[in-house]
Amino acid sequence: MYLYGASGHAKVIAETLKENGIEIEGVYDDDASLQSFGNYPFLGVLNTSNKQQEFIISIGKNINRKKIASHLQVSWGKAISKYANISDSASIGNGTVVMKGVNINADVNTGNHVILNTNCSIDHDCIIEDFVHIAPGSTLCGNVFVGEGTLIGAGSTVIPGIKIGKWCMIGAGSVVTKDVPDNVTVFGVPAKIIRRIV
Numbered sequence: 001m002y003l004y005g006a007s008g009h010a011k012v013i014a015e016t017l018k019e020n021g022i023e024i025e026g027v028y029d030d031d032a033s034l035q036s037f038g039n040y041p042f043l044g045v046l047n048t049s050n051k052q053q054e055f056i057i058s059i060g061k062n063i064n065r066k067k068i069a070s071h072l073q074v075s076w077g078k079a080i081s082k083y084a085n086i087s088d089s090a091s092i093g094n095g096t097v098v099m100k101g102v103n104i105n106a107d108v109n110t111g112n113h114v115i116l117n118t119n120c121s122i123d124h125d126c127i128i129e130d131f132v133h134i135a136p137g138s139t140l141c142g143n144v145f146v147g148e149g150t151l152i153g154a155g156s157t158v159i160p161g162i163k164i165g166k167w168c169m170i171g172a173g174s175v176v177t178k179d180v181p182d183n184v185t186v187f188g189v190p191a192k193i194i195r196r197i198v
Helices: 008-019 062-071
Strands: 002-004 026-028 042-044 050-057 073-076 184-188 191-196
Touching: 002 008, 050 062
Parallel strands: 002 026, 002 050, 026 042, 050 073
Antiparallel strands: 184 191
16 A cells, blocks of 8 residues: 555554555655655655555545545555444445544445544444545534535534535534535534635
8 A cells, every 4th residue: 555645644544554454565745855754665756647556645634635636547545444333334435544433334425535533423324425524523413414525623513414515614623503505614512604615
């Protein structure tokens, strides 16, 4: 497995892969000034977009993962912690990472290049589109829809049946009790729109 992005997020992905006995062949990053990344082979800037080995984009920022995924022609791997609890009926997309303590219940559908971060809980029948990040300790109750590129901030709760639009930001610790349109930041208990994202 190769990682694209030498970041703190990459450290956690590396540990998750190590748990499962998956060797990291190397780490790439666009920052040409970097010289190393922990104990893993640091390979510098990726100079070709046509590699057959499996990759994971190890970058936390959602829009950056989308940009990278759109121009790389590679096979996408997954990093799923053996300390996560995942229903047999759940579907997890390519390039997605699932950290320690995550719970994914029945008939959850997770898109590509999603981050399900430490100790988040995804209940039955949730749909999570591509490039979403569910931050540590967040809870999605049943039948929640999360649109492409949205960030659910740490410790947030989304009540059952809510639809959250694309490229939103849900502030940490928020409780989402109403549907959220595309491209907005919401925050609070209950969460309210505080600004539009342009």
